[in-house]
Amino acid sequence: EENGHQNKRLKSDAREEDAEEQSKRSPKRKIVLLMAYSGKGYHGMQRNMGCSQFKTIEDDLVSALVQSGCIPENHGEDMKKMSFQRCARTDKGVSAAGQIVSLKVRLIDDILEKINNHLPSHIRILGLKRVTGGFNSKNKCDARTYSYMMPTFAFAHKDHSVQEEFYRLDRETLEKVNKLLACYKGTHNFHNFTSQKGPRDPSAKRYIMEMSCGEPFIRENIEFVVIKVKGQSFMMHQIRKMIGLVIAIVKGYAPESIIERSWGEEKVDVPKAPGLGLVLERVHFEKYNRRFGNDGLHEPLEWMEEEEKIAVFKEQYIYPTIINTEREEKSMANWLNTLSIHDFSSSAVEMQAKYKNSK
Numbered sequence: 001e002e003n004g005h006q007n008k009r010l011k012s013d014a015r016e017e018d019a020e021e022q023s024k025r026s027p028k029r030k031i032v033l034l035m036a037y038s039g040k041g042y043h044g045m046q047r048n049m050g051c052s053q054f055k056t057i058e059d060d061l062v063s064a065l066v067q068s069g070c071i072p073e074n075h076g077e078d079m080k081k082m083s084f085q086r087c088a089r090t091d092k093g094v095s096a097a098g099q100i101v102s103l104k105v106r107l108i109d110d111i112l113e114k115i116n117n118h119l120p121s122h123i124r125i126l127g128l129k130r131v132t133g134g135f136n137s138k139n140k141c142d143a144r145t146y147s148y149m150m151p152t153f154a155f156a157h158k159d160h161s162v163q164e165e166f167y168r169l170d171r172e173t174l175e176k177v178n179k180l181l182a183c184y185k186g187t188h189n190f191h192n193f194t195s196q197k198g199p200r201d202p203s204a205k206r207y208i209m210e211m212s213c214g215e216p217f218i219r220e221n222i223e224f225v226v227i228k229v230k231g232q233s234f235m236m237h238q239i240r241k242m243i244g245l246v247i248a249i250v251k252g253y254a255p256e257s258i259i260e261r262s263w264g265e266e267k268v269d270v271p272k273a274p275g276l277g278l279v280l281e282r283v284h285f286e287k288y289n290r291r292f293g294n295d296g297l298h299e300p301l302e303w304m305e306e307e308e309k310i311a312v313f314k315e316q317y318i319y320p321t322i323i324n325t326e327r328e329e330k331s332m333a334n335w336l337n338t339l340s341i342h343d344f345s346s347s348a349v350e351m352q353a354k355y356k357n358s359k
Contacts, residue, residue, distance in 0.1 A: 028104045030083065030135055033115075034127035034303055035061070035099040036310060038317040040325065045090040045099065047079070057123060058086070061101070064118035070105040087137040087283045088144055091236065093275045095318045097310050098145075098282035098303070102137035122317045127306045129299050132292055143209060143284040145230040146239055149277040149322050152216050152223040154332055158251045158340075164333060168223055169216045173250065180246045181211040181227065183259050192262040192270050193242060194235035199265040207232045211242075219323050228281070237272050244273040247339075254344035269342050274331040277322050279314075 037057050039045075047058035066076040075082040087100040108114065115125050153167040155177060191197045191204035198204070211229040218224070229239055245262065248254040248271055262268040285301040293300030303310070326332060 027106070028082075029107050030102065030104050030131050030133050031107070032100050032102045032129050032131050032135070032137060032301065033125050034129075034306055035101060036097050036124050036126055036313040036317075037095060037099070038122040038321045039090060039093050039095040040321050041093075043092045044094065045086055045088070045096070057090075060119060060123055064115050065103075065105065067118040068111070068114040069108055070111060070115065071103075083136075085137045085139075087141050088280050090280055091275060091278075094278045094280065095321070096280035097314050097318060099280055100137045100141075100283050100301070102131060102135050124309075124313055126309045126313070127303055129301060131298060131301070135288070137283075140285055140288045141233075141283050142286045142288075143230055143232055144234065145228060145281045145284070146234070147279045147281045148227045148229075148239065148243055148273070149224055149279065149319065150227070150243070150273070151326060151332055152225055154247050154336060155250045158253060165221045169225065174213060174216070174225075177213045177246060177250055180249055180256065180259065181213060181229075184208045184211050184229075184242055188263045190235065190238055190242075190263075192268045193238045193245075195237070197235065199267075204235070206234065206238070219319070220327065222323070222326070224323075230284075239278060240273045240275060241270045244271040247271075247273060247336075248342065248344065251336075251339065253339050253342065258344055269344060271335075271339060271342050274335050276325055276331050279318055 035057075039057065041055070042057050043054035045057045047056050047062065048054055062071075062076045062079070065071045066073050071082050082103045082105065084101065084103045087102075088096075090096055090099070105111070112125050112128055119125070151164065151167075152169040153162050153164045155169060155173050156162040156167055185208050187205055187207045189199060189204050190206050191199045191201060194204070208229065208231045211227070213225050213227045216223050216225050227243060229242070245254065245259065249256055249258065258268065262270060282303075289300040289302065292298045293302075
């Protein structure tokens, strides 16, 4: 019996020595990973500890980090131990082409290949850079750029019956869309574009740098456009509501003046466009790059060399998912049918009163 205990102890000591040796060979370093993923079937990016029925992107990522030997198993259970931080917490079903996470890992050989070997093909690590020890991808991020890919028939006026596959966006309507999107630029109180924020909550004020709609293009017989928006930070559902309100105006359900009114204290009924077409395109670290990007020790957080990989991933996994899901589930077409239920002229209080009276 004593010999048995002794053998176990020797094996245990040997394992610890191996782990120590491995740790010395590949010490932990603070890095950022450039991630791309198709968000369909996931409940967003952020991990929900102890909630296994709602699978997230981070569940698969952490599992791959452990299996590849980049982090010990207990770091997977307690993510603070590896100083993990994601740059943007994408919502359910939302995809990303340029998500950034910061964390401490063992810099093992062929690290990207080994992590990707343990990830499904619709989640890829496309790049890695060393960063300063105190780097936090969320706090150091100056701005985020999102895109929203949507079928153009969403802009057809409500009084015209439209065959979705044959609708083509005219120049005048595209100009109107861009004029309305430009209204969002600057700092505004977006309390009507998210839930659980009051008009006097300082955090409801957000700064939008750019917002515009690109030229239409055809995929699988349906015409699409991509709207791009760059802002300091966004609240939950904010972008989808910004786009939802523009669609409601262009279709003739709401007056143009509603955008201005939505920034006031009054509660305004703002419709939320489907989540399907939303993609986190890239995140910006301009201040960090100015300070550390050319200090001789760290690289600037720019991804020129990875641009081609990002484009290929979008064509392979993100765009086909958006197009096929739109064709099969008709998320935009079904949502457009709900616009007539919204009351764009009344405040929420008046709407509730009307609803009670009708009951």
